[in-house]
Ligand code: DX5
């Protein structure tokens with residue numbers, strides 16, 4: 229279990245893009261802590277979402293933390309664009325290129341928090357030599373590329389290993405993919421403190437449901453285990 233604050237980070241990948249600014253406002257009003265922004269290039273992952281200009285267009289609607297998850301390769305050439313567009317945390321994939329250490333340093337040099345994401349098949353040991361260059365570790369609990377997939381149960385073991393590697397460092401442990409009110413307690417018990425939720429919050433795109441859904445995830449995550 230982490231002693232860091234719990235953060236619920238709805239993913240705008242499942243928002244109604246025709247009303248994106250309003251969807252971001254609605255999720256903030258509903259109690260989101262971070263805004264999770266999934267950038268996909270159709271190369272590193274088999275889907276294309278949106279890039280820095282779209283993110284910049286919604287930067288004006290809230291001061292909440294923009295938690296930017298780059299599922300792109302290569303990454304380094306685009307880091308400055310996302311920093312300029314208003315990212316607060318920029319997360320790159322450990323699998324996206326041969327120079328992860330350079331990417332993390334470049335993000336910090338721009339004054340942003342540096343995150344590293346691990347695909348389901350990538351071991352936690354892949355980041356042991358860069359852990360002090362990270363502000364956030366993201367454990368992918370689905371194969372990245374699409375919302376609405378089922379949580380991979382083995383991810384819980386990986387979250388425990390990542391928590392052990394982080395130890396007492398000032399690093400967030402984020403979990404992304406298939407997070408729901410039904411598994412939030414197990415995920416937090418394993419050591420995560422940032423929960424991404426796409427379809428579990430935005431599914432159906434009815435703003436009236438966002439508040440109760442975020443609350444359900446938060447309540448489940450913080451409830452004492454029987
Ligand atoms: C998957 C993305 C996730 C996705 C999560 O590639 O990184 O952030 O939006 O969606 P759900 O919560 O529906 O699995």
Ligand code: ZN
Nearest residue numbers: 266297404424
């Ligand atoms: Zn994501």
